[in-house]
Amino acid sequence: MARYxxxxxxxxxxxxxxxxxxxxxxxxxxxxxxxxxxAIEALAEWAADEAADGxxxxxxxxxLQLLKSREYPQLGKGALVATLPLLFESGKLARANVSMxxxxxxxxxxxxxxxxxxxxxxxxxxxxxxxxxxx
Numbered sequence: 001m002a003r004y005x006x007x008x009x010x011x012x013x014x015x016x017x018x019x020x021x022x023x024x025x026x027x028x029x030x031x032x033x034x035x036x037x038x039a040i041e042a043l044a045e046w047a048a049d050e051a052a053d054g055x056x057x058x059x060x061x062x063x064l065q066l067l068k069s070r071e072y073p074q075l076g077k078g079a080l081v082a083t084l085p086l087l088f089e090s091g092k093l094a095r096a097n098v099s100m101x102x103x104x105x106x107x108x109x110x111x112x113x114x115x116x117x118x119x120x121x122x123x124x125x126x127x128x129x130x131x132x133x134x135x
Contacts, residue, residue: 001085001131004060006039007072008032008080019084020072021060022046036082040132044087051090060086087131098123 006017015035017027025046029035050057063083067075075081112122 001087002060003083003085004043005063005066006036006082006084007074008035008039008082009074017042019043019046020066021058023058032080036084037132040084040087043084044089047086047088048091051088057086057088085131087128 004019004021006019008015008017010016010032013030015029015032017029017035017039019025019039022043025042027035027038027042029038047057061069063075063081066072072079108122109119112119115122117125
């Protein structure tokens, strides 16, 4: 999974996030956590738009590569930096055969039903949430 460097700043109680290697991709939030959650979603949407328009998705540079480029003077001078996962969704479904404990599967089915979701959409949502939390 690709991870993109995000530069996070704060002004007047709002947090903003930009991605040097995802031109035009930005997000905001009232808290740092909200801004990061919004940024992960914005990065996924940016990648989907790039792919839909037939443009290659730019590979992320490392922190040192960006620091050496001098494109972002705030790097190395107190800017908050995070590497966030690109949760790219192609829009194409793929069948997967997954094995798990029968009791756990029954609990998943019950939770999915209570939320009006299919098992597949519940598992995909849980996986997305876990991947977001892994940064």
